[in-house]
Amino acid sequence: MSLVEARGLTKHFPLRSGFFAKDRRVVRAVDGVDLTIRDGETLGLVGESGCGKTTLGRLLLRLTEPTSGSIIFEGTDISGSKTIGPEIRRRMQMIFQDPMASLNPRKTVLEIVSLPLRIHGLAEQDELEEKVMELLEKVELTPPSLYVDRYPHEFSGGQRQRIVIARAIASGPRFIVADEPVSSLDLSVRAQILNLMRGLSEALGVTYLFISHDLSVVRSMCQRVAVMYLGKVVELAPVEELYGSPLHPYTKAILSATPVPNPHKSRSRHIVLLGGDPPSPVSPPSGCRFHPRCPFYTSQPHPRCASQEPPLATTGEGHLVACHQAS
Amino acid sequence: MTRRTASVQLKMRNLSDFWRRYKKNRAGVLGLALVLFFVTLGLLAPVIAPYDPWQVQVGKPFSPPSAEHWMGADHLGRDLYSQVLYGARVPLLVGTLAALFSTLIGIVVGAASGYFSGKLDDALMRVTELFMMIPSFFLLIVLVTIFERSIWYLVFVIGITGWPGTARLVRGEFLSLKEMPFVEAARSIGASHRHIIFREILPNAMPPIVVNASLGIGATIILETGLSFLGLGDPNVISWGNILANAQIYIRLGWHASVFTGLAIFLTVLGLNLLGDGLNDALNPRLKER
Amino acid sequence: MANRSASWKTYALRRALGAVPLVFAIILLNFTLIHIAPGDPILLLTGEIAPSPEYIEAMKTKYGLDRPIHEQLLIYLSSVLRGDLGRSIRYDIPVTELIASRAPATLLLMGTSISISILIGILLGVISARKPYSLTDNLTTVFSLIAFSIPIFWLAQLLMITFALQLGLFPTGGFSSARTTLAGIDYALNVLHHLFLPALTIALLRLATTSRLTRASMLEALSQDYVITARSKGLDERTVLFRHALRNALRPVITMTGLQIGTMIAGATLTEIVFSYPGIGWMTYQAVLQRDYPVLMGVYLVVSLSVILANFVTDIVYALYDPRVRYA
Numbered sequence: 001m002s003l004v005e006a007r008g009l010t011k012h013f014p015l016r017s018g019f020f021a022k023d024r025r026v027v028r029a030v031d032g033v034d035l036t037i038r039d040g041e042t043l044g045l046v047g048e049s050g051c052g053k054t055t056l057g058r059l060l061l062r063l064t065e066p067t068s069g070s071i072i073f074e075g076t077d078i079s080g081s082k083t084i085g086p087e088i089r090r091r092m093q094m095i096f097q098d099p100m101a102s103l104n105p106r107k108t109v110l111e112i113v114s115l116p117l118r119i120h121g122l123a124e125q126d127e128l129e130e131k132v133m134e135l136l137e138k139v140e141l142t143p144p145s146l147y148v149d150r151y152p153h154e155f156s157g158g159q160r161q162r163i164v165i166a167r168a169i170a171s172g173p174r175f176i177v178a179d180e181p182v183s184s185l186d187l188s189v190r191a192q193i194l195n196l197m198r199g200l201s202e203a204l205g206v207t208y209l210f211i212s213h214d215l216s217v218v219r220s221m222c223q224r225v226a227v228m229y230l231g232k233v234v235e236l237a238p239v240e241e242l243y244g245s246p247l248h249p250y251t252k253a254i255l256s257a258t259p260v261p262n263p264h265k266s267r268s269r270h271i272v273l274l275g276g277d278p279p280s281p282v283s284p285p286s287g288c289r290f291h292p293r294c295p296f297y298t299s300q301p302h303p304r305c306a307s308q309e310p311p312l313a314t315t316g317e318g319h320l321v322a323c324h325q326a327s
Numbered sequence: 328m329t330r331r332t333a334s335v336q337l338k339m340r341n342l343s344d345f346w347r348r349y350k351k352n353r354a355g356v357l358g359l360a361l362v363l364f365f366v367t368l369g370l371l372a373p374v375i376a377p378y379d380p381w382q383v384q385v386g387k388p389f390s391p392p393s394a395e396h397w398m399g400a401d402h403l404g405r406d407l408y409s410q411v412l413y414g415a416r417v418p419l420l421v422g423t424l425a426a427l428f429s430t431l432i433g434i435v436v437g438a439a440s441g442y443f444s445g446k447l448d449d450a451l452m453r454v455t456e457l458f459m460m461i462p463s464f465f466l467l468i469v470l471v472t473i474f475e476r477s478i479w480y481l482v483f484v485i486g487i488t489g490w491p492g493t494a495r496l497v498r499g500e501f502l503s504l505k506e507m508p509f510v511e512a513a514r515s516i517g518a519s520h521r522h523i524i525f526r527e528i529l530p531n532a533m534p535p536i537v538v539n540a541s542l543g544i545g546a547t548i549i550l551e552t553g554l555s556f557l558g559l560g561d562p563n564v565i566s567w568g569n570i571l572a573n574a575q576i577y578i579r580l581g582w583h584a585s586v587f588t589g590l591a592i593f594l595t596v597l598g599l600n601l602l603g604d605g606l607n608d609a610l611n612p613r614l615k616e617r
Numbered sequence: 618m619a620n621r622s623a624s625w626k627t628y629a630l631r632r633a634l635g636a637v638p639l640v641f642a643i644i645l646l647n648f649t650l651i652h653i654a655p656g657d658p659i660l661l662l663t664g665e666i667a668p669s670p671e672y673i674e675a676m677k678t679k680y681g682l683d684r685p686i687h688e689q690l691l692i693y694l695s696s697v698l699r700g701d702l703g704r705s706i707r708y709d710i711p712v713t714e715l716i717a718s719r720a721p722a723t724l725l726l727m728g729t730s731i732s733i734s735i736l737i738g739i740l741l742g743v744i745s746a747r748k749p750y751s752l753t754d755n756l757t758t759v760f761s762l763i764a765f766s767i768p769i770f771w772l773a774q775l776l777m778i779t780f781a782l783q784l785g786l787f788p789t790g791g792f793s794s795a796r797t798t799l800a801g802i803d804y805a806l807n808v809l810h811h812l813f814l815p816a817l818t819i820a821l822l823r824l825a826t827t828s829r830l831t832r833a834s835m836l837e838a839l840s841q842d843y844v845i846t847a848r849s850k851g852l853d854e855r856t857v858l859f860r861h862a863l864r865n866a867l868r869p870v871i872t873m874t875g876l877q878i879g880t881m882i883a884g885a886t887l888t889e890i891v892f893s894y895p896g897i898g899w900m901t902y903q904a905v906l907q908r909d910y911p912v913l914m915g916v917y918l919v920v921s922l923s924v925i926l927a928n929f930v931t932d933i934v935y936a937l938y939d940p941r942v943r944y945a
Contacts, residue, residue: 063515089517102508106530108337116516129330149337164512171516457642462924464883465901465917472905472913473654549768553887556770557905575774575891579789582778589771597766 002072003175003207004037004060009069009079011055015282027281029055031231032069034312037175042201042208044222044239046215046254050281052231053211057177060209061092073175090120090171097180099160103152109136109163110148116171135166138203139196158189162196169200177209182217194221215258219243224318227251230281230289233312237319247321249296250274288324296325348609355605361598365591369415376409380565389581399583402573407584410565411591417555417566418592421482422548428486430540433493434529440494441501442524448498455491463488464550471559478561481554485547496539500532534610538603545599552592567592628936636929641694643921647914648693652686702918703911707903712915716897722792723896725808727885730816731874734823739870741824742831743863746839757828764825769884773818773891780814787814790893815892819884830873834866841865868935875931879924 010033012026030052037043037060045053058064060071062084071079073092078084093116096102103112113132117123123131129148136144139162152160161181168176178197182190198221200206212218218225218239225242227235227250235248246252253274274293279285291297291305304324312322349355368375378385386400393399398407440451470484504510505528513527554560555568556575567588574584696702702712745754781789788794793807838844886898893899897916904912 061515063511084517086517089515092515094512094515096508096512098508102512104509104513104527104531115513115518119517119519119522126330149333167512167516457639460639460879460921460924460928461643461646462879462882462917462920464879464886465920468901468905469650469913469917472908473650473910545766552768553770553883556768556887557890557902559905571771571774575770578774578777579782582782585771585774585778589768589774592771593763593767596768597762600762600766 001039002036003039003074004035004209005072006033006035006056006060007070007072009033009035009056009059009071010067011052011059011064012067025282028231028284029281030059030066031284033228033231033233035226035233035236037207037209038224039174040201040205040207041224042198042210042222044218044225045209045211045228046213046218046225047228048213048254048278050278051228052281053228054179056228057094057179057209057211060175061094061177063094086120090116091173092175092177093168093171093173095161095164095168095176095178095181098184099157099164100152102164103160105152108149108151112152113163113167113170116167120171122171131170132166135170136163138169138200139163139166141166156189157185158193161185161189161193165193165196165200169204169206172204173206175207175209177211179211180213181210183212183214190217197221215243215255227254230279230284232289232309232322233320234290234323235319235321236312237321238317241317241319247315247319248290248323249294249325250290253295288322296323300325345609349605352605352608354601355608358598358601358603358605361594362602365415365595365598366419368412369419372409372412372416376406376412378406378409380405380409380413382406389577391581391583398587399581401570401584402577402580407570407587410570411567411588413565414567414570414588415591415595417478417561417564418548418551418568418595421478421485421551422544424482425485425489425547425551426540426543428482429489430493430536430543432486432490434497434536436490437494437497437499438501438524438529441498442505442520442528444502451494452498455494458488459491461488464553467550467554468557468559471554476559476561478564481551481561485550489543489547493536493539493543496535497532500535501528504528504531534607537610538607541599541603541606545596545603548592548596548599629933632929632932636925639925640922643918643925644694644697645690647697647918648690651693651914652689697918702915705904705912706909707907707912712911715900715912716915716919719895719897719900722894723882723885723889723898726812726815726819726889726894726896727881729812730819730823730885731881733816733820734827735870735874737820738824738827739831739863739867741828743835745828745832746835746866749836754832757832761825761829764822767822768887769818769822770887770891772821773815773888776814776818777891787811790891792895811892811894815888815894818888818891819881822884823881826873826877827870830870831866834869835863838863838866871931871935875928875935878927879920882920882923 009030010028011030012028015025015027033052033056035056045056047053055064059066060073062071062078066079069079070077073088076088078088110129110132113135114123114128117128117131132148133144136142136147141147141159141162147155147159147163152163155163165181181197182193185193194217197208201208208221210218210221222239225237225239226233227242227248229250235242235246235251237246242251243255246255274295279289279292285292285306287304287306287308288294288297288310294305297305302324308324310322310324312320314320349359382405384404385406386396386404388400388402388404390396390400396406396408398411401407401410436451436455440448440455466488467484471481474480510523510527513523518527551560552566552568552571555566556572558572560566560568560572562569570584570588571592574581574588578585700713702716704711705715708715741753741757745751745757748754777789781787788811791811793804793811882898885896886901888894889896889898890902897920901913901916903909904916
């Protein structure tokens with residue numbers, strides 16, 4: 001059962017550099033993405049910076065308007081209308097990367113976490129404090145009375161992220177986009193937050209889109225993983241399948257570069273080096289966007305790779321890949 | 328503990344934190360003291376003034392400071408000290424009200440411009456530029472000469488000519504704060520524009536606005552006294568500017584009217600400027616504390 | 618090289634065109650003020666308090682007061698552009714003539730004070746930037762704070778009381794000594810003698826802003842990479858300071874000076890009053906006292922246009938100085 005679906009989703013940002021106001025060039029942040037997120041799952045979205053994963057996350061939440069394509073949430077197409085109604089708004093939320101910046105420094109924790117409750121009328125004035133304390137307990141900030149009247153800067157990074165999560169689950173959402181939720185936290189704290197998120201997913205039945213550039217984190221959290229490159233999804237597979245037998249050359253390359261704790265294994269690894277510079281999302285290469293850096297193409301330059309964009313095709317049990325030479 | 332008790336406690340805690348930070352700037356504390364001093368003088372004038380400031384011939388005209396007249400007497404023999412006391416009221420009142428008025432206008436224009444951007448921003452910025460170009464001092468001279476010379480009118484015209492600076496400041500703040508993640512978070516929760524502008528962005532933009540406003544009071548006082556000096560002040564009230572205008576006419580015959588009154592203006596404005604500086608340091612603590 | 622001069626001329630042209638709507642807006646504002654003022658527009662336009670019926674008729678035709686408002690605007694616009702700003706009630710001469718007769722004195726005053734303040738201000742700013750938080754720097758900061766808080770007309774009075782009245786070192790006012798007839802150098806010296814205190818008043822206050830600004834922008838310039846490069850090339854400190862850092866630090870100073878012309882004229886006005894210095898400011902003061910409306914409106918118009926002109930000139934100078942701006 002799909003909760004969120006993207007069909008041919010595209011987002012282009014106009015380039016506006018100082019003098020040449022007539023520059024028609026665009027940044028193709030997201031360029032024709034088809035994606036299905038199943039109810040209850042945690043889908044990972046990985047890729048380098050600039051590949052469009054954050055933009056995709058914001059598109060799915062309709063925090064920005066798509067240039068073309070559609071977004072289906074719980075069966076309803078939400079891509080068209082100018083603004084989303086509050087009913088839909090409260091069922092989809094976001095967890096941001098920098099917990100300090102995503103909390104208003106001049107508001108108390110009570111005010112911050114109660115905001116969704118107030119906006120959507122989910123509690124009466126006198127119930128607010130009680131409900132907020134319940135939420136704080138859910139994110140393991142106990143005793144909650146110590147937190148409600150304090151300001152974000154009085155807490156550590158891990159605690160702030162818990163507050164962010166408390167706010168995100170306050171309106172009872174079904175879908176949460178978590179954009180690098182642990183990247184700015186200390187390593188020791190990361191595991192705790194990830195555990196919390198996992199627990200909440202089970203307890204509340206929340207579906208996550210887990211965006212990260214950290215492959216090891218994604219592996220521990222997600223059931224399925226999608227890999228993005230330059231605005232397109234290049235591979236999508238169940239997690240162990242992706243990490244065990246990746247098919248797309250880009251996936252292989254980034255997996256091989258992930259640090260491995262076992263020194264023996266690490267020495268015997270073969271790291272795939274990508275040649276060339278990362279291309280710009282303003283003028284992507286023709287055909288398959290990866291081909292100028294692709295080891296497959298370097299050894300076997302098929303003309304199709306340079307001229308035709310490979311479609312995202314199924315190659316096995318729920319495993320999709322976009323590569324002419326992968327099958 | 329009820330919510331109400333808790334929020335009162337919270338406010339107290341914030342206030343004492345603020346004072347703790349403010350105290351660190353000695354100049355700021357001095358400024359606060361100066362401002363409070365003159366405000367008190369003005370408020371208590373009816374009580375502490377030894378003479379009726381309007382009453383003529385209580386002393387010898389142009390007499391220098393003496394035991395009976397601490398600041399001497401003016402050209403009509405009126406006690407200068409009493410005049411200076413009463414004269415504090417108009418500049419402080421006009422200064423504060425006009426600054427508040429123009430700050431309000433500036434916030435409205437700047438917030439609309441910075442938050443909504445686009446054509447509204449362009450249009451408002453054009454208007455702001457125009458107002459900035461107009462030499463406000465001369466415009467005020469024209470406006471007051473043509474229309475009337477009352478204090479309320481003065482508050483009004485100074486207010487509507489003084490907003491561009493604040494508007495620019497507010498616009499800048501809104502432009503940058505608009506992009507912050509917590510604003511986006513509020514949007515993703517479904518907050519309305521009104522909520523975002525007034526409850527999310529504006530509270531964070533207040534520190535520079537407050538500093539700007541307090542510096543503005545000082546500038547307005549100088550402006551108001553300048554206009555009164557030109558003879559455009561309200562003739563029915565005692566104000567520092569009026570005293571200085573008379574002092575100018577008779578300056579060859581007595582220096583004390585000019586010196587004492589001007590000193591009072593100077594110390595008040597200095598106090599306000601130091602206060603603004605102190606506020607600036609106290610309201611931007613996060614940079615230091617983190 | 619030919620390319621370079623062409624581009625600043627195009628820039629100048631663009632700025633000039635951009636200023637046109639501003640000029641028009643100012644004139645429109647003036648027109649609005651005349652017509653919303655209580656009382657007869659004729660009073661404001663011409664200066665006659667109790668005009669004869671024939672005069673009223675003549676003025677009506679001349680200014681088209683019985684015609685629809687937009688026609689009146691056009692008439693006003695054309696008369697302004699022709700230099701007709703009405704007649705002074707008091708002196709019964711055209712306002713333009715009156716302004717032209719007083720302007721040189723004010724220009725002399727402002728020119729002198731700006732020059733002094735810029736020279737000394739920049740020097741002080743450079744010294745302060747060189748040794749931040751030294752005694753000189755701290756004194757300059759305190760001085761700036763004081764200058765920011767002091768009303769210019771009071772400072773003028775203080776200077777007059779101290780140096781002219783008490784110490785008798787300078788005359789108490791006027792442009793030159795009325796009773797004697799002097800020529801050549803003697804005349805010039807006499808004028809300077811009268812000019813000194815008013816110019817000093819304005820210069821002192823301007824100095825504060827200029828030095829502060831120079832200090833700030835110098836500090837920034839000195840921390841830039843090209844300064845480190847210059848120093849590592851072995852250039853002596855003075856060259857580094859003046860040739861390299863100062864050139865770039867002067868930019869905001871130029872802009873600021875241009876922007877503050879309006880404030881400076883206001884300051885000059887108040888100073889002229891204190892010293893009875895016969896410039897535009899003194900004339901404005903007289904006009905206020907005598908309710909000479911045409912003169913007031915005329916001065917306001919002229920000052921506004923001067924500010925626009927000054928901004929325009931500042932922009933051009935800036936563009937000559939910094940080529941990057943020309944593309945804006």
